[in-house]
Structure formats: structure tokens, C-alpha cells
Amino acid sequence: MKKINWKNVYLWVMFIFLYAPIFYLIFYAFNSGETMNRFEGFSWVHFQELFADTRLLIILLETFILAFLSALIATMIGTFGAISIYRYQKRRTRLALLSLNNILIVSPDVIIGASFLILFTLLGSWIHSLSLGFASVLLSHIAFSIPIVVLMVLPKLQEMQDSLTMAAYDLGANHWQVLTNVVLPYLTPGIIAGYFMAFTYSLDDFAVTFFVTGNGFTTLSVEIYSRARRGVSLEINALSALVFLFSLVLVIGYYFISRDNSANHRRQGKQVRKGVLR
């Protein structure tokens, strides 16, 4: 008899534990019944419900627009922020700026949400268009995505050799040309990874959005929360099946980008992943 390999048994048990709830959700999306308890037969009915639910589809669309926009703006601001931090000669200044940068990464979501709620309520009393709603949610998402972009771009900058920009200057490039033709192309893998992370941060966020969204605007997470409080509705299962497929696509895309990123520079790749942790 073959000896049982306990390592593999453990790994299998853990992977089943990690995936069981997700597949459980998806499985019941195809239930013709109305509950997550008994599988009564295969049907697409909940997907049909989902596609007929225009309110939910609009929320889905808005959530994606929000993620797209906030990630785009956060990537732009964060990239130049990283360049700016990198340019400081003194190590102390750089470390101080980096600590400020990381505050929003390590803060609990509720603190970010609560303090942003105070901030936007104050701002909203001066500038009316900043009162709670799409604008406040968008600004919050940009705000909590910026530091992660900085952390993704910074290792690429540190990896870049000064001789590269020196050569460009020697060959007669001005500051702008060095930036657009040398530095930014070099940073591109980091920038793309940063965009990806910002995008998923925005899609995933619940707590911050929950605090700063007023009555008019909802994202998918907030909507799922309020529906889940009312009880089980298999439409959400159908939605999660789609969301899972989408994340699968995103992960595969991210995998290839980060592999590209770290093929020759495995150590840097690891540092980036360390930074990703929240």
C-alpha cells in the first residue's frame, strides 16, 4: 500500500476550503428553486432574472466606470508621486514621504470611510458638487488607490539605472523628452500593475464606499450588502458566477503582466507583491 502523502492531503483540504464557498454560490446560481438549500433542477432562470434587472445592470456598469476612472486618475497621480519621492536625495525625506504614502494602506477601512465622510461633509458645505454621491465616491476611490500605485511604480524606478537618463541628457534630450521617451516607457510594467491593483481595489471596496455614498449612488458591493441583509436571492448567485469568471480573466491577465515584470528581476517582483498586501 502506498504511504499517504499528508502534505498533499492538507493542501487539498485547504484548497477545497478556499474554493467551496465560491463554487457553492455558483452552483446554486443554476438552481431552478429559490433557495441555497436544495437543488431542485438545472435552470438558467436566475441569469435571465439578472439580465432583466436593469437597476442591477446599471449599478454594475456604474461600478465598472467608477473602477476604470478612479484607477486611471490614481495611476497618473501615483506615478508622478513615485517619481517625485524617488528624486529626493535625502533618505530621511524619502522614508517620511513613504510613511505618509502608506498610511491609507494600513488604516482600517472603517477609519478611512469615517474620516472621508467627515471630510466630504465639510467640503460639501462649501462646494455643493462635492456633497455625498458619485463625486465623493470617485474621489475616495482615487484617494485609497494612489498609495498602491506608488508602491508598484517605485521598485521599477529604483531598478532603473541613472546612466540611462544621463545618456539621454547627453544625447541632447530635454527634461520632457527624458520623461516621456525614457523614464515612462521604462516604468510601464509597474504602471500597468499599479493600474490593475487600483482597478481591483475599487471593484472590491465596500466599507469606504458604504460611508461616503449618499442616497443617490450605489456600487455593486453596497447593493449586494443591502440585498444580502434582506435574505437569499439567487440572482446574486448568478451575478457572483459572472463576477468569478471576470476575476478569473483579470487574474490570468495580471499573472502574465507580473511574470513579464519579474521574469528577469525575480527579487523586485517579490518586493512588489509584498507591497500589495493591503
Place this chain on the structure above:
Amino acid sequence: MKKINPLLTIPYYLWIGLFVIAPVLLIVYYSFIDIHGNFTLSNYGNYFGSGKYLMMTFNSFLYAFIITFFTVLVSYPMAYFLTKLKHKELWLLLVILPTWVNLLLKAYAFIGIFGIDGSVNHFLSFFGIGPKQILFTDFSFIVVATYIQIPFMIMPIFNALEEINPSVLRASRDLGANEWQTFFKVVMPLSMNGVKSGIQAVFIPSLSLFMLTRLIGGNRVITLGTAIEEHFLVTQNWGMGSTIGVVLIVIMFIVMVITGEKRGHK
């Protein structure tokens, strides 16, 4: 790079001012404001004076501690075994994948699994243990929170294990240590940094998972996060909410100092 147009970097510093420094100052300021808008110390008096808030903080700590403990307990062996696999990067990706599924959806799944008529209860009644109330208990909250945090613990431990120089392990074997001795005397101490950053990534969020306490814990589990959400969004007592927030920030700093990696290593 010698120079960069300041117009490009201004937004970043505006962000630091408006969204990093200002919110912290605001929350500290509001913790000194009572419900009528007057300056007061009564929020802190309330917090430290009444057993209610201190008890809640203690409970919140206890939950976060239990969650972190179980997360480390199951994640360490998993991370260790993962490093032994052939396509480990791919397997690690499979660990990370569940974190990309919205947290609310995962919590929602457990509503079905743990429900009074759900699968776990079906399973239990199969063995003759009648349906039990699982959802809306401390137990379900701890299980779901642990479930959600596991990938965030595995990642840093995995990275720390990967950074261990294989020649150290060979040296240990050459000097006569067996597999267990190598593991406990060499691998474990060298991977402690990963465990520490994992604890950092798990413990603090566990103090503030208010959506889980609402959806899974019923209203029986009240953590610091739940209390903050309640004060800000339900009772509208921002002063008290900010006070709890300041306490949470202080706790966060203490945790970070305790688990902080030694600087200069990056």
C-alpha cells in the same frame, strides 16, 4: 532625472494634504466634539469611564486575536507545503484568486452554507445532530473572518519562506540536523518576518470587519468597526464614533510597532 515639471507632482502632494493628513486631523478634532457641536472631553470620559466601551474593545481584541491565531495556524503549513510544489507560483495564484472575489459575495455564500436549513445543518442532521443555530453566532463570525483572511496570511509567509537561502538548509543538514530540527531551528525563525507582516495584514482589519458582524454575526458580535459604523451612520454621533476611531488608530500603531520589521532591510 534632473528635473520634473512641478505641475505633474502637485496633485500627489495635494492628495497627501487633503486625503492623508486632513482626515487624520479631522477625526482627532471630532473626537473632542460632543453631539451638540461643543468642545468637550466627555467622549473620552465616556469611553474610559463606562465599562460598556472597554468591554466592547476587549471583546473586539479577543475576536481579532482568535481570528489571527487560527489564520496563522492553518496558513503556515499551507505556505510551507506550497513552497515545496513544482509550479508554486501558479498554486500561489490559486490562493490569491479568492481574494479577487468580492468579500460581500463570500460572506453571502456563508449565509447559505450556515443557514438553519443550509448544507452544514443538512450534513449534521445526517449524523443525527439536529439542526443547530450556526449563523449569527460568534462561531460563524470567526470561521468566515478566518476564511477571508487566510490568503493574506499565506502570501507574506510564502514570500518569507521563498527568500530563505537554500544553502542555509543544506548547511543545517550537513551539520547533522534532521528534517524536524532544520524546520524548527532554521526555517521557522527565518520566516518569522513573514508571519509578522501577515499578522499585521490580518489583525487590524479583523478589528474593523463591520459588514461581517452584521451579515454573519447577527448583532451579537460587536467589534470596534461595528461601533464606529453605528455611531457614524446610525446614531449620527460623530464625536463618539471619532473617539473610538482614535482608539483604533492608536491600537493600530501599537500593533505595527510590535510586529514591525526592522528597518533598513528594504
